[in-house]
Amino acid sequence: MVRDVSKHLNAGAAATLSSGEVRVVSLPKPPRRDGERARPNYFRTAIVLRDHDGHIRAYVNECRHIPVPLGPRDYFDDGKRHLMCRTHGAIFDLADGYCVAGPCKGDRLIPIPFFVRDGIVTLDLTQALPL
Numbered sequence: 001m002v003r004d005v006s007k008h009l010n011a012g013a014a015a016t017l018s019s020g021e022v023r024v025v026s027l028p029k030p031p032r033r034d035g036e037r038a039r040p041n042y043f044r045t046a047i048v049l050r051d052h053d054g055h056i057r058a059y060v061n062e063c064r065h066i067p068v069p070l071g072p073r074d075y076f077d078d079g080k081r082h083l084m085c086r087t088h089g090a091i092f093d094l095a096d097g098y099c100v101a102g103p104c105k106g107d108r109l110i111p112i113p114f115f116v117r118d119g120i121v122t123l124d125l126t127q128a129l130p131l
């Protein structure tokens with residue numbers, strides 16, 4: 001099987017991603033679909049983080065209430081146990097991205113598949129991410 005490596009995005013070295021740290025990675029602009037209006041200012045990013053148990057997580061950096069980035073500076077709540085949207089305060093579980101409190105309670109951040117090879121976190125974008 002031949003993998004389309006052009007759809008793999010280098011998200012940096014796993015070893016330099018500290019517990020409680022968030023790394024923001026620009027995602028490629030999705031292709032325009034037939035009839036879809038251009039969105040010239042529409043840029044999405046991913047957040048790649050290491051939680052306090054040492055697990056790496058990757059999500060689209062976009063709140064499920066309104067599609068705005070979660071940050072921009074601080075991505076965690078005060079206890080550093082959840083991700084937090086700074087616009088209206090939605091709180092998301094680190095492990096699965098579920099919104100546990102706030103205006104989008106019950107919805108979920110969009111997870112991004114990834115793998116770590118040769119110490120590099122690589123986002124697997126072979127499947128289209130939902131809008």
Ligand code: FES
Nearest residue numbers: 063065085088090
């Ligand atoms: S935009 Fe994130 S909680 Fe409203």
